[in-house]
Amino acid sequence: MRPYFRFRRVVNWINLSTPLGLLIARVGGATTSPGELGLIYAHGYRYNFPIARAFTVGNVVLTKHQEGLLQGPLLLHESRHASQYAALIGLPMLPFYVLSVLVSVLVCGNPGTYNLFERLANLDDGGYARIPPWWRRRRNLN
Secondary structure, eight states: OOHHHHHHHHHHHHTTHHHHHHHHHHHTTOEEEEOGGGOEEEEOOOOOOSOSSOEEETTEEEESSOTTSSOHHHHHHHHHHHHHHHHTTSTTHHHHHHHHHHHHHHHHSOTTTTOHHHHHTOHHHHTOOOOOOGGGSOOOOO
């Protein structure tokens, strides 16, 4: 494992975001296993919130799906979220993320398109649609 991923893993343990992610995985009935890029995969998460193919808390990537989903661009996207937790000193990222979701919903009706954290993690890698803001959409005059 590259030194950067080791460093991120340690920071996310210290800032308590990874322990919170493991607690969410346990409550959600997910099965955890070591993953790539210093991440912990949590497959089989049983709740429908949040609405996403996968979501990350600390270094824990949670998904409702079974093994095989967390690879390629989606894995890189979720890895960037783990780095965001390390950079934002852990748990304070959660209210900032919620605020960013609200801004995105107000701007375009989609929780990801104008969410700063999703944009920094690369929208396309996360599978998010690019929806124009409400003020740029053409109005249907029929």
